Amino acid sequence: MEKVIYLDNNATTRVDPAVLEAMFPFFTKEYGNPSSMHIFGGHIHAEVERARARVAALINADPSEIIFTSCGSESNNMAVFGGVGAISPDTTVITSRVEHPSVLEPCRELKERGHRVIEVGVMADGTLDIDGYSAALATPGKKFVSLMWANNETGVVFPMKQAAEKAQAAGAIFHTDAVQAVGKLNEVDVAKVPVNLLTLSGHKLHAPKGVGALYVRRGTRIKPFLRGGHQERGLRAGTENVPYIVGLGLAAELAAAELKNGASRIAVMRDRLEAGLLACPDASVNGNRKLRLPNTLNISFAYIEGEAILYHLSDAGICASSGSACTSGSLEPSHVIRAMGVPFTSVHGSIRFSFSKYNTEADVDHVLSVTPGVVDKLRALSPFVS
Numbered sequence: 001m002e003k004v005i006y007l008d009n010n011a012t013t014r015v016d017p018a019v020l021e022a023m024f025p026f027f028t029k030e031y032g033n034p035s036s037m038h039i040f041g042g043h044i045h046a047e048v049e050r051a052r053a054r055v056a057a058l059i060n061a062d063p064s065e066i067i068f069t070s071c072g073s074e075s076n077n078m079a080v081f082g083g084v085g086a087i088s089p090d091t092t093v094i095t096s097r098v099e100h101p102s103v104l105e106p107c108r109e110l111k112e113r114g115h116r117v118i119e120v121g122v123m124a125d126g127t128l129d130i131d132g133y134s135a136a137l138a139t140p141g142k143k144f145v146s147l148m149w150a151n152n153e154t155g156v157v158f159p160m161k162q163a164a165e166k167a168q169a170a171g172a173i174f175h176t177d178a179v180q181a182v183g184k185l186n187e188v189d190v191a192k193v194p195v196n197l198l199t200l201s202g203h204k205l206h207a208p209k210g211v212g213a214l215y216v217r218r219g220t221r222i223k224p225f226l227r228g229g230h231q232e233r234g235l236r237a238g239t240e241n242v243p244y245i246v247g248l249g250l251a252a253e254l255a256a257a258e259l260k261n262g263a264s265r266i267a268v269m270r271d272r273l274e275a276g277l278l279a280c281p282d283a284s285v286n287g288n289r290k291l292r293l294p295n296t297l298n299i300s301f302a303y304i305e306g307e308a309i310l311y312h313l314s315d316a317g318i319c320a321s322s323g324s325a326c327t328s329g330s331l332e333p334s335h336v337i338r339a340m341g342v343p344f345t346s347v348h349g350s351i352r353f354s355f356s357k358y359n360t361e362a363d364v365d366h367v368l369s370v371t372p373g374v375v376d377k378l379r380a381l382s383p384f385v386s
């Protein structure tokens, strides 16, 4: 295949070459254990702490509030099980219907264990049902909330400051899955938004897959998830993945520096793609177009299957993704698109394009030169179009 146009950056991103370069010495020359007493360990410990400070700076936290984990999913599991576990067995758990499975499934497991779990809905444009959320917070007793900062499929951003402040006023512990927001939104700032716990993941911001972090605000109690070691303040046992942590540290610093300019350049490309694709008949954007990540476009082409579009785009070297997941042989529309009540005719035809700093205007030109033809061809074959 010739050049690949990669527009699936909400799935994962390319590791920044500078990040990879920074990681190398920690495999071969500087391979000491950060917990060792000797100088070889002490030096590595200092590098882990430098990375912690860089990650903390990206979200305006104190370094002592950052716990390194193996991924965003682990951080989410740790936050939900560990956060609820530290409260009491009768805690009510409040989340939304559009969370990532690494939040939804732990919440559903807690339901099976007897907790009351409330899944708040979203509006047709994917924004949070604030009235439903307020009603959930009015539940008497102890409460734990987990709401994502930005949705991975639509890019829709929840009103995090408002949601966290409401939770605080109701005495609830508040976790946010900010995997898609960190490094993309300036407002991810824990000094301004009173979250107790926040999840981030390396591979969404040009660090490698397999490293993440959980921010734990000073004073917030969580029950350790992995036990048997003093690492990470006793909250996450296991020798630290030093090269990956160093990589995440540098990626965080680069993301902080690029955030302002990068995001606006990316939004310009995304908007041009959106305008071009909306010129196709029966195309519609899923999600609020103003309250959205700058890099994400989720668009439905009515009467045709998203998977079929992806297949043809992939043939033309374009990597995007669909909102559907292939479950046991049947194509189920995504839980996010369904929660928004997208009409039946469009629910199967949703495609997500997600940009990164490595995309160019030429990528947009290529997608615009290919996609309308693919849509026309598939429409001609669709049983739903007369």
Ligand code: PLP
Pocket: 010, 011, 070, 071, 072, 073, 074, 076, 100, 102, 148, 150, 151, 152, 177, 179, 180, 201, 202, 203, 210, 212
């Ligand atoms: N949360 C959201 C919103 C995500 O998009 C993802 C990854 O797609 C995750 C959590 C899981 O992160 P990881 O792949 O690092 O486990």
